[in-house]
Amino acid sequence: MEEFQLNAKISEFATKVTVFYRYNNRESFKAAMMHDDGQHHDEKAGDFIYGVSLKPNSGNSRIEYYIQAENVKAIAYSPERYMFERHSATLEEINK
DSSP: OOOEEEEEEOOTTOSEEEEEEESSTTSOOEEEEOBOSSSSSOSSTTSSEEEEEEOOOTTOOEEEEEEEEEOSSOEEEESTTTTTOOEEEEHHHHTO
């Protein structure tokens, strides 16, 4: 089964990066930690590119998601208007 391999360039000051995702709009969002360790589809450790691989349920080939990055003073979202807009992609688009 294919996986969604997501990555994002994040500020050097981030202490925690989380992706919130779902496979259809009838589901609640689930959370998964993103890592900058060179082992989670994130290129090299310490390069501020965070990554995660997500295994969809059988038959799901589309994902909707937003990313939350936080440090000791702030939280940022991508997209910024995550309550109204979200990233989305198919397995084919995201794993080119």
